[in-house]
Amino acid sequence: MSFNFEENKTTTILGHSGCGKSTLLKLISGIIDPNEGTITVGNTSDRLGKIAYMQQRDLLFNWLTVKENAILPLRIKGNYKDFSDSDVLQKAKILGIENVLDYYPLQLSGGMKQRVAFLRTILQDSDFILLDEPFASLDAIRRLELYNWIENIKEKINKSFILVTHDIEEAIYLSDIVIIMLPGSNNFIHVKNITIPHPRKNSIITSQKFVKYKKQLLEDLQNVKNY
Amino acid sequence: MLKIINKLFNYFLEWYMAIIIFLILIVIWQLLSNFKLIEPWLLPSPIDIIKELINSKEFMIYHTGVTAIEVISGFLLAIVLGAIFGLMMNLSKVLQKSLLPYIIASQVIPIFALAPILIVWFGAGFLSKIIVVFLISFFPIVIGVFDGLKNYDTDMENLLKTMGANKIQIYLRLRIKLALPSLFSGIKVSSVSSVIGAVVAEWIGSKAGLGWIMKVSGPLFQTDRVFASILLLSIFASILFYVVKLLEINLSKINKGV
Structure with missing residues (x-):
């Protein structure tokens, strides 16, 4: 094919x-x-x-905060510093999760966790x-x-x-x-x-x-x- | 300060039954001695033991220090080498197959049989004690790390891979984190047995330490001194255990925020 x-x-x-x-x-x-x-x-x-890949499970790391989870792909590539916090915040706002950035995944509902996983996916530079x-x-x-x-x-x-x-x-x-x-x-x-x-x-x-x-x-x- | 008092009070509320039982036993013990139901050279009263602790304060502190240094050095060595060996066995099947049998073998030899030889080889000073402590506490730690590193989540590892993570990053970000609870189980077991290791080694051949005090004081019927040493040993072992537990709570919690 x-x-x-x-x-x-x-x-x-x-x-x-x-x-x-x-x-x-x-x-x-x-x-x-x-x-x-x-x-x-x-x-x-x-x-x-x-290529950023969002799987069926949200696959959030329960020991990291929402923000730490979201910027994980940037940290792994080592280019977090080039990236501005305001950009993360702006995208989090569109997804309606700007108020939970310091929470841990287990404190969130299923829908919110899915949005966090989505934020993490779109933050990846791909x-x-x-x-x-x-x-x-x-x-x-x-x-x-x-x-x-x-x-x-x-x-x-x-x-x-x-x-x-x-x-x-x-x-x-x-x-x-x-x-x-x-x-x-x-x-x-x-x-x-x-x-x-x-x-x-x-x-x-x-x-x-x-x-x-x-x-x-x-x-x-x-x-x-x-x- | 107020916070600490508050915490202690809560602790008391939670454990008051255990504390009351402890106090009752102490009182009964004291009364048995007061009414001369048990000879003091067989079982010294709690007050005698405290008196002995205070009277030979400097002597006791010195020997507690000796034992503490032996335990802590051997214990830390076991943590470092245990973590390294556990990791190596996880990374390489060849290393696992060649090392694991010897690590198990080192554990099946009774430490009581091994200690005299080690003292002949390495002398009656610190070195032989540290080696005995190391041998007794190494096994639970290395097995803890090895088993802990077997925990993994394929989906999460795939996720990290698609983010561009290399093998080292996968270990640092995920594998090691997932292995920490198992590592700490091993360290907790070792924290208690390492104290036993030091006492055994001191018993067999030494010139200082709480084990040595017990060995030389027993035959002289200085039972108050023996009991004082036991008391200090238990306090030291408890402190060590709780320090490890505190570290565990802070480092190895995987499900945060609940």
Whole structure:
């Protein structure tokens, strides 16, 4: 299979459970290497440290404060000093977690922890951001809130997102391109462009265009099942 | 100051039953001696022991100091080498396979059998005592580090890798932190047994220390002196244990803020 992820766009990989979505993200991020073929970012296949990867669990370090957790990628690369506190604060504000920067993760709710993990992911100095069902553990209302925050933050940063999910609404809300992944096989099919303008608001969920996309994707997914 | 008093008071409230039982036992002990139910040369009364402590204050302080230096040196050596060996065995399978059998073997030889030889080899001074203390406290620490470093979280390590962390950073940021609780279990066990090690070594061959006092005072029926030494040893071992515990609370807490 061959696919180019476009810059400054959000691409969502949609597929049934167990079709290899998470494995694909592990491959892209560089945690595992492909048996055959190459994955390159820019001109190099050396990907570790170049792609931020937010996994399903929030994976916050319980012995570090929220702020220390968020700036961990900067500390590891040793470029925290080049980075201003005000930038961290500004992004934390957009995510609504500016008041808990000195708290420890265990003092926060699930939704907040997820936002902290998201902040940490976008603070990492990388052009690509991988999100592996990051909001699966949250309830519907929290998720809508988070989609809103993500839309707001995408305005501020120029980054390419690759999102993996099995939630059709999440896929439409957040992405420019939706790909449906075939179970067991090695092919992407049904690339769909979502042309709703950014930044999107929660009200789009009930818009006609949104519902139309949803219907199409649902059909596509069912077709994939019969493949 | 007020804070400390407050804390002590809370401590009393929490442990008052234990404290009352302790006081009752002391009173019974004192009464048994007062009414000459037990001969004082067999079991000196608490007051006699305190008197002995005060009368031979300088003598006691000197020998407590000797034992303390032996224990602390051997104990610190065991922590440093235990951490290094535990880490090395974690990093290299070859080192693990070649070292672990000897580390276990060093532990199955009774220290009582080994101590006389060590005293012949290294003399009756500090060095032989430090080696005995080291041998007795090394094992729990090295095993604590080794087992602790086996705890890891693949997802968290992958996360650090995607941030660009190298192996050293993964150890510093994550692995070692996750190993600290297990390391401290080992250190706590060792903190108590290291005192036993020093006394055993002093007993077998020395010219100073609380173990030496006990050895020479017993046959002379100076039981008050023996008991005074036991008291000082227990106090010293307790202090050592609580210092370690305090460090543990400050350093190894993984779930902060709860």
